[in-house]
Amino acid sequence: MASEQGQTTQRDGQLIDLTVVKQRLRQQPGLHLSLIGSLVVLALPVIMTVLMSTQPSTEISSSTLAGIGSEGLSNYQQVLFDANFATYLVNSLIMALAIAVGKVGIALLAALALVYYDLPFKRLILLFILFTLALPVPVRIVPMYEIMVSLNWENSMLGLVVPYFASATSVLLLRQHFRSISDSMVESAKLDGVSPLKFLVYVLIPMSKSMIAGLFTIAFIWGWNQYLWPLIIINDQSKQVLQVGLAQLNPTAGEALWGLIMAGAVITLLIPMVLMLALREPLLDTVSMQTK
Incomplete structure (x- = not known):
């Protein structure tokens, strides 16, 4: 019973914490939205780097950064072993x-x-x-x-x-x-x-x-x-x-191989x-x- 009561108390504590969080979100929605937006802005360069590391230069030049590129892990393989x-x-x-x-x-x-x-x-x-x-x-x-x-x-x-x-x-x-x-x-x-x-x-x-x-x-x-x-x-x-x-x-000359550069940056x-x-x-x- 002691362990069950402890689990119940722990669950109750988590419920109380969630309630407090929801109340704060309702009281200061602008502050929390700005914090979430700041986190997205900070994480965006890293996300774009990871996406670009899976794409060839043609896809990067055409600004199609919607998802994983066609190169997959081949850029990483080329950087690790060829470079x-x-x-x-x-x-x-x-x-x-x-x-x-x-x-x-x-x-x-x-x-x-x-x-x-x-x-x-x-x-x-x-x-x-x-x-x-x-x-x-x-x-x-x-x-x-x-x-x-x-x-x-x-x-x-x-x-x-x-x-x-x-x-x-x-x-x-x-x-x-x-x-x-x-x-x-x-x-x-x-x-x-x-x-x-x-x-x-x-x-x-x-x-x-x-x-x-x-x-x-x-x-x-x-x-x-x-x-x-x-x-x-x-x-x-x-x-x-x-x-x-x-x-x-x-x-030093020619078009930059951004897919390889981004794969190297991720590594x-x-x-x-x-x-x-x-x-x-x-x-x-x-x-x-x-x-x-």
């Missing part, structure tokens, strides 16, 4: 994972040092980290390239990912998060003889799973979308990434979209903290 997108996909996945793991790992160690170590000139170090936020990536391209060449890391995965391991934003967010942890917990760990690294692994990381997941998602998507640096540092096509491969689908969107859906809650928490 070498399968290799680019693997390279992009390795690059984005390496950048995300490197950014989060170094940020954890840096935040640990800034919060729990008595470092000389700690404020000056923090100001230097803040100063790096004012340097855009194009300004750092030439010195980064010279360093990679001097290390013989050009045209390699190391040269592709190592320059992007440091992240001032991740360090600052984790620093603020670590500072919010109770001092009594830190003092108890010191009295028990827990080393800083053990404190990081067994206390800080379990208490920061949501923050770490959000930072990992942001770093992964940021690394996945890199175009300029891979274009400069990688010369071998077998080591190139998706963003550069997508740009190469557009011919490029898939993995970041799946990751964002899987980690949407920690991502939203991290973004909301970043805006505060």
Whole structure:
């Protein structure tokens, strides 16, 4: 009876929720219609991209985007195997994972040092980290390239990912998060003889799973979308990434093969979209903290 009552209560709760939703819809129909319209407008480019990815150039030129095109999945097959997108996909996945793991790992160690170590000139170090936020990536391209060449890391995965391991934003967010942890917990760990690294692994990381997941998602998507640096540092096509491969689908002369380009765009969107859906809650928490 208890389980039946629980189900009844749960169903009653759902009915009450639906009633409240219907009442709000009746009270503010204009607001909800505008929200639905905004969602449709935001989703329309993605829907059109998916439809165009199944069509040949002739159908796209004639603006017949009413449904699935006659090409079906042949555009995807051609892009993946003839245009070498399968290799680019693997390279992009390795690059984005390496950048995300490197950014989060170094940020954890840096935040640990800034919060729990008595470092000389700690404020000056923090100001230097803040100063790096004012340097855009194009300004750092030439010195980064010279360093990679001097290390013989050009045209390699190391040269592709190592320059992007440091992240001032991740360090600052984790620093603020670590500072919010109770001092009594830190003092108890010191009295028990827990080393800083053990404190990081067994206390800080379990208490920061949501923050770490959000930072990992942001770093992964940021690394996945890199175009300029891979274009400069990688010369071998077998080591190139998706963003550069997508740009190469557009011919320098002649009519653009929009069906193939749209199929490549859909393939490029898939993995970041799946990751964002899987980690949407920690991502939203991290973004909301970043805006505060």
